[in-house]
Amino acid sequence: MRISSAIPAVLAVAALALAGCSSPDGADDGEWPEELTISLVPSVQGEDLAEALDPLTEYLSDGLGIEVNGVVATDYAATVEALGAGQSQVIITDAGSLYHATTQFDAELILRDVRFGATSYASMAVTNNPDKYCDGEVVTASYEASDDEFSYCNGIEPGSEATGEGPGGLEALAKIDADTPVALQAATSPAGYQYPIVSIKEQGIDTDQDIDQIPVEGNNNAILAVYNGDAEVGFAYWDARVDVLDEAPDVAEKTVAFAYTDMIPNGGVAVADSLPDDLVAELTELMDDYASSSDEAATVMFDLVGLSDWTDETAEDEIDRYGEVLEQFTN
Known part of the structure; x- marks a missing residue:
């Protein structure tokens, strides 16, 4: 099953555990996990979720040759919690959550969101x-x-x-x-x-x-x-x-x-540091190409997360600056 129904963030983290997906040994020995889980906050909800998310996970499953599951978080912070707990390996999230994922859990920023040509x-x-x-x-x-x-x-x-x-x-x-x-x-x-x-x-x-x-x-x-x-x-x-x-x-x-x-x-896509480099490279290329892979994909992407594209020009300095701004408003 590639679609997980929308559930509260706390329950989502508990429900995401997938055997073999989060082994820290993956990056060392180059072995690919049998499946991946993507955590995201979609623009659509309810009955439209499966229709919106399934084409993306199916595209990635076919391209990678492993099963890719999608799970819904109720807010962006929950995507970071899931990744930090090893219960998702890929997150599609906002800029603040990307900053926390990279600084707290050594996640790798692989793509940035493109909206109307801008990141x-x-x-x-x-x-x-x-x-x-x-x-x-x-x-x-x-x-x-x-x-x-x-x-x-x-x-x-x-x-x-x-x-x-x-x-x-x-x-x-x-x-x-x-x-x-x-x-x-x-x-x-x-x-x-x-x-x-x-x-x-x-x-x-x-x-x-x-x-x-x-x-x-x-x-x-x-x-x-x-x-x-x-x-x-x-x-x-x-x-x-x-x-x-x-x-x-x-x-x-x-x-x-x-x-x-x-x-x-804008936000973007980050992956757990446990994933093998060659898997990350293939995943990055597939997601980078998704919006242009078909008219349906472009529609799915806009309807799912409100984007027109992803880009591998990640401009990490902008994310770092955003983190500096956020820290001024902590507490």
Whole structure:
């Protein structure tokens, strides 16, 4: 059986034990296990799970010549727990969990998630007061995903096609003065809170005392808070302004992006260090090729985990930086 039904995370870890899958001797003697288990948090749930997950596990089983099982974790942390317990050997998870898996359990990062051609994204700072935060003229650039024109300054978009590549313009965050209302999302949001807070602090600002934090839910509401004048500065992923065009069609004129944070990494795929190198190499190649193997595979991948592809260009420095940011918010 290649599909395990959705179960709570604690039970999932207990239910995953598979004889012969987690022997630490595998990496030493080159022997392949008889089967592998992949732990992931799918985008689909319930009755759609088997339909979404089975094509991937069957593709990998056929390619590797061993049985590949899929099991559902209820959250990303559970994927790391399963790998650390030796009860799964492959995890498809988020960037924070990749960091914990590699640092705590010596897992190997083999692939990064690709969404719409990108493996990472910046958080952007937007304002309704460009005279204060923009050094030089405001320019427009085309957001390729929608062909909409948005406003930028401080040289963060030097060409006619916007790229969203950070960091850039961060020195302008030093212009946030006492009691400036700043729209921030939940403390667990990398683009809406964590990277912005770290970036503001690096400009010498006490984010607890020197700004007025305006809590909002979601990237669209961070943009709308600035658009409506409830906040002077807001943070969201690049370029979340596209999400509010229906309700704020003139958002490009009323809000200007003036800074990009460091790039925030997408998640990816990691494997246990007990797996033989040749198995890891074949698994990596198979998963890297999956999205392009058929039209069905591309659909399955997007429906299953919301991705357009995987890439073996893992950019581990971005994962390490993400870990440094996360550690600032521990406890």
